[in-house]
Amino acid sequence: MKSVELFTGAGGLAIATAKAGFHHLALVERDKHSCHTIRENQQRGVSVVRDWCVHQMDVVDFDFSTVGGEIDLLAGGPPCQPFSIGGRHGAHLDERDMFPRFFQAVRELRPKAFLIENVRGLLRQNFINYFEYITLQLAHPELQPKQDESWVDHLARLERHHNSGASDDLGYRVTFRLLNAADYGVPQKRERVFIVGFRDDLNANWSFPEPTHTEEALIWHKWVTGEYWEKHGISSHDRPEIPARLRSRLQRFGANLLGTVSEAIPKGIASPWCTVRDAISDLPPPENVDLAASIPNHVYIPGARSYPGHTGSPLDEPAKTLKAGVHGVPGGENMLALPSGKVRYFTVREAARLQTFPDDYYFPCTWGESMRQIGNAVPVTLAYIIAASIRNHLQELTVGKKVVSRSGKI
Structure with missing residues (x-):
């Protein structure tokens, strides 16, 4: 199965999704030190990263049209500083908020599924409206903000559209959960928010894997x-x-x-x-x-x-x-x-x-x-458990079925 990853960092999430059976067509990361780490491991012959195509650049500048073929999974962890407990708590006011770039990637790549990881601060009470905005924009990625429209006004429009029951050319069933990595065999108490979406036409009925520890x-x-x-x-x-x-x-x-x-x-x-x-x-x-x-x-x-x-x-x-x-x-x-x-x-x-x-x-x-x-990385074990569950569900959904492609053709 084919994937694209944004905000790759040192590769924790990408390693997990690769081990789960996804083949990365492109990985985008602007930090030169993180890219150096990945390339050093490629030179050392580490098998899981050997064939990665890493683009050292800002996601804003990446041309998604260069990615060919149907994308099964779009994954990434947008920078957490705007929502981190220890950060400035700026959310949408923070220039490092890259969720809009992830929305763009969903619109252009039309993946069958997406996976997002971020800090638990994303669920803070003072971010609750913006978090709703994130999930609704992911559910309806083609309902874009108008010129000079504030995110608050856009949220109201998204809410009206979502509650109307109107169908979308491109829509997603979105679910999220706050997970503690220790509950999945990671030797670390690490709470993170995971957001997963499956394209509407797949009629997916997926849920997060239950804790094992x-x-x-x-x-x-x-x-x-x-x-x-x-x-x-x-x-x-x-x-x-x-x-x-x-x-x-x-x-x-x-x-x-x-x-x-x-x-x-x-x-x-x-x-x-x-x-x-x-x-x-x-x-x-x-x-x-x-x-x-x-x-x-x-x-x-x-x-x-x-x-x-x-x-x-x-x-x-x-x-x-x-x-x-x-x-x-x-x-x-x-x-x-x-x-x-x-x-x-x-x-x-x-x-x-x-x-x-x-x-x-x-x-x-x-x-x-x-x-x-x-x-900054995602624990590999936890990410693998989630990614493997997504892959298995995609396989169950697509076996013997025709799936609509990115272009809208069967």
Whole structure:
């Protein structure tokens, strides 16, 4: 199946969709450092990126007519800064708002489906009207704003059209959900908004994949069965005490703690959240230069320190949300907090593991620039689960059926 990706960054989403079976006809990214990362991996022969056609340019300047053939999936993560909790919160007033460019791509490429990822700040109360505008414009991409028409007036027109039940030459069934990457096997608590649309003529009935991992299962495996500690070779003498905040929660699992795991954990959701230790335990300590030298991107970075509000990610929990900042991220998200009380910065390889990048994917830039790219990326595992579900649904819909092409012809 053929795809196009906008705002590719270092390639997290693109790797996921490629692994899910989509062939990228074009990838557009203006940041030279991110493009350098992709090209470096192409030169290294990393199979998943080998045949990518990367256009280093602003999406505004990309000519969509150069993309030939039917497009099955249009994917991308428009810059999140206009909606980020830590940003200026400018939304449509922020010149970095690239959603209008995504609308344009939908109009011109007429993909069978699209996939968008963005920060949870997009659902903030003060953005609620603009988020409705985004989803309605995606649902009716050809109902464009008039010259000098404000987005508010355009929203009112979209609402009237949507509620009228009028048919569109090009329309999409749009759904969205706020997902926590930890619920899908990513060793990181990372909440992101995903928006998915299927072209109306496909009559799709798609829904987001259900979570596969739970915090409750992790609590159970740690504090009831001890399986988590046994897996990592942590003796009973070296295990921490049950945190006070979890004692009452454990009691709520049942009248007693002697029941089986299946009785305590909801059926079908018995996989525990993955932790930082799960992700990096097979890597040598980066302080041991001789051992770490054989691991690409596994270089110790000195200078980490802890202070109130800047505490890092605990080793035996999913990591905090990795962020695009480096030393200055507010909660020490790019820092590891060891059980001993010591802290250190994550190496680039460790951060890539937390974002579930393949181990052969190399980041050639400085630590700070690499952490920016990784912090901006979509977790590969989560994106793969969604992309694979989209691909499977498209296959089910198109097998034995005639699908209207971009030109409107059968």
